[in-house]
Amino acid sequence: MGEPVLSVVFELIGGDFSLAGDASSRVKRILQQAGIPAPVVRRAAIAAYEAEMNVIIHADGGTMRLEIHPDETRLTVADQGPGIADVGQAMQEGYSTAPDYVREMGFGAGMGLPNMRKCADRFDIVSAVGEGTRIEMVFRHNGPA
C-alpha cells in the first residue's frame, strides 16, 4: 500500500465526554466529501465512534488517524491507556470493564470491540498492560454493505 491520498490525525482526550463523537463525526464528513460509498462510510463511522469512545472511557488520551487510499480507508486508533490484559476476553460481546458512571450513560455494554470487528474488513488489535492499546482497521471501498 503506497502513500495515502489523504491523511488526518485527530487528538482524543480521555474522560472528555463533551467532545465525544466529534472526531468520528469529522471522519464521517471527510469520507462523504471524498465520495467514498455510503455503506463504507457508515461502517467506518460506527467503528470510529466505538474506538473513540473506548479511548475517552478508558484512556488518558490518544489519537485517531484516518487514511484514505484509492481502494480502502484505514483507521488507526492508539491510546496511552491501561491496556487490555486479555484481548480475547475483551472481544467477547457483553464483556466490559467500564466504570458504573459510564454504564449509566449507556456506554460500556461490552459491544464496542465486537462492533468494530463486525464493521471493518480487517481488524487488528495490539495491547500491552500499562502501555496502551492500538487498533488498526481497514475498510475496502468495494467491500460489503
Place this chain on the structure above:
Amino acid sequence: MKLNDLQTLIPLTVHYAPADLTQELEGAYCSDLLSNVMGQAKPGMVWLTMQSHPNIIAVASLLGLAGILLVGGAKPEQETINKAASENIPLFSAPASCFEIAGLLYQQGLRG
C-alpha cells in the same frame, strides 16, 4: 409514517425540529445501550431511549437516524438540545413509556 405524524399520535414536547419533518420513517429502535444502537439501528429509524445526555446526538448523527424520542418522561439536557440543533437531529420527549410508544408505532406499521 412520517416524523410529524408522531405529534398527532402521542402527546410530546418538541425540543428541536427542522422545518421539514416529512421524511418517511424507516422503522424504530428501542435501546438505552449506545453500542447496541450503533450495531443494530438502521438509517432513517426513530430511536426511543431514556438516555438524555448529549452523546445520543452523535450516535443519531453518525447512524443517520431520523430522530430521537425520549420516552418515559426523560428530559434532554440543554447541551443535548444545543447539539441536536447543530447536528440537525430532531429531538422529542414524551411522558408515555417506551413500551406504550413502541406499541403505538408498531400499530402504525413501523417495524424494527
